[in-house]
Every structure is written in C-alpha cells, then in structure tokens.
Amino acid sequence: SNQTPTTTTVAAASAEPKTARDNIELPLAPLVVRRPAPTYMAGAESPANQPGLAAGSYVALDVEKNQIVLAYDDTQRRPIASLTKMMTGLLVSEAGNLAHMVTVSGTAAAVEPNKDGLIIGNRYPRGVLLYSALLGSNNDAAAALGEDLGGGDYGRYYRQMNRRGKQLGLTGTQYASSSGLNDATNLSTARDQAILLARALENPTFARAVRTWRHTVRWNDTGGKRTYENHNKMLQTFAGTLGGKTGFTTLAGGCLAVAVRRGDRTIVGVVLGTNDIWGDMPALINAAFKRTS
DSSP states (O other): OOOOOOOOOOOOOBOOOOOGGGGSOOOOOOOOOOOOOOEEOTTTTOGGGOOOOSOSEEEEEETTTTEEEEEESTTOOEEOGGGGHHHHHHHHHHHOOTTOEEEOOHHHHTSOSSOOOOOTTOEEEHHHHHHHHHTSOOHHHHHHHHHHHTTTOHHHHHHHHHHHHHHHTOTTOBOOOSSSOOTTTOEEOHHHHHHHHHHHTTSHHHHHHHTOSEEEEEETTTTEEEEEEOSOTHHHHSTTEEEEEEEEETTTEEEEEEEEEETTEEEEEEEEEESOHHHHHHHHHHHHHHHHO
C-alpha cells in the first residue's frame, strides 16, 4: 500500500549567539562495511530487455541479490543535480546529533533556488535542515549542512563526500557540491547512485526522512511553523515506494533515484538525463521486478 503521510515536529530554530562548543568538529566515523560490487544479471544490458525509457542513462539494482537487472549506459559519468543531496543526507544522518545548531554563512544563504530563505547568522537545528534538503530539495539547507560538517570549509566537506563514496564503492563519482548545483565537476553515474541509495537506506535517520511525505517544523525566524512536502511524488502514487530523491538542472536534465519494495524484494532505480522522470521510473521498476521474479 502507499506510504502513510507522516507529520512530525522537531526542535525550533534559534538565533542565539555562538558558543565555544560550536567549534568542536563532529566525528564522522560511520561503521564501514565494505560490500562487493554488484554483479550484472544475464541480459541486463541487452537491447531486447530494455523498457524503452527517455533517460540518457539508467539502472535497476536488486538490493537483496546485489545484482543489476537492467542497465543502459549506467557507468557513464554525468551531472546528477540534486541526487547529490543523498550523500549530504547520508553524512548528516551518520553524524547524528540532529539538535546540533548550524549557523548559516553568507555563502550558504546566497545559493540559487530552490532555497528555504535561511538568514545569514541565524542558527537552525541540523534535523530541520536535513528535512529541508531531502524533502524540499533546498540548496541553502544542503550548503549550510555541508559547510558545517566541513568545519566551515567546503573543500574539506567535498573530500568527506568523496571518501565516503570510495568506501561505498562509488567508482565513477566525483563530488564537488553539497547540493548538486555544480554541473561541471560534480559528476556520478546511475550505477553509483543506485548503490548509494541502497546503502543510505540502511541508515534509519536517512530512511525515515526520505519516506516522509510531509514534515512540519517550528520556524523561529517567523515564530510560526514550516511544512516540507517531499518532491518524490512516487511516495503517494506508486505502491511500495520506500523513498529516494529527485533532481533537475538544465544540463543534468531530470534525475530520480527511488527504492521500491514488493514482498521480500527491493529494487533501486535511477534515471538520469530524462524529460520524463515520472513516466520512466515506474516503467523501469516494473520491468526490473518482472526480470527478478
């Protein structure tokens, strides 16, 4: 059945001054379990088996078998737009401490839309910014989270992203953005993004966020509340959807990563460079389940 929309409230954002405690760098030490690279099912890349998608590259990964069941140009490096926020979401989820207050810099506040309108110098709980980035796909929230994890240094944060990517076996990925706005040097592959989503869903904080349809927080900038609605429409329209992430830039085109469960099987689908994410993904997932049944 479709996911029940979840509404939750988390700690309020605050503009109180910085303290010495804020300068302590947070440990980034996830439990790293190395997994073998996925194998390819016979015929996964055969033209006769492809579902006829608009996407420039795509992949469907059977999570339980660690096997790619359908693929087209799945190792081609491309811009991935806001799918980048999955890695930021995972690193934030692994860092934990969602009540930790993140101070917004001028750099983070000035990024291009979509954005949440974060105010320079104000402080927001990490958990609020996590939902802002993963549900609302807000670039200022992703930038603030990355800058905070990097101790104020974006370059250091990108190195953290790339180190985690290597640990997860993302062999064709180069992160150079916390949000995905950089289409020139922030690159990945459909295959890598499928591996990333499959692994990220093992983290309960990440999994809870991406399966949430609607999330309400207290918003101290206005004294009111703010509600994030997930851009991933498949949570409402496609039975068994566990969550994922949408993305779009002019260069990257439409991008979507989604995990869907049926019975005891999970398929992660990724489509990159399409003008029809909502048509391509159901077709890919259905075709993949047919091949694994």
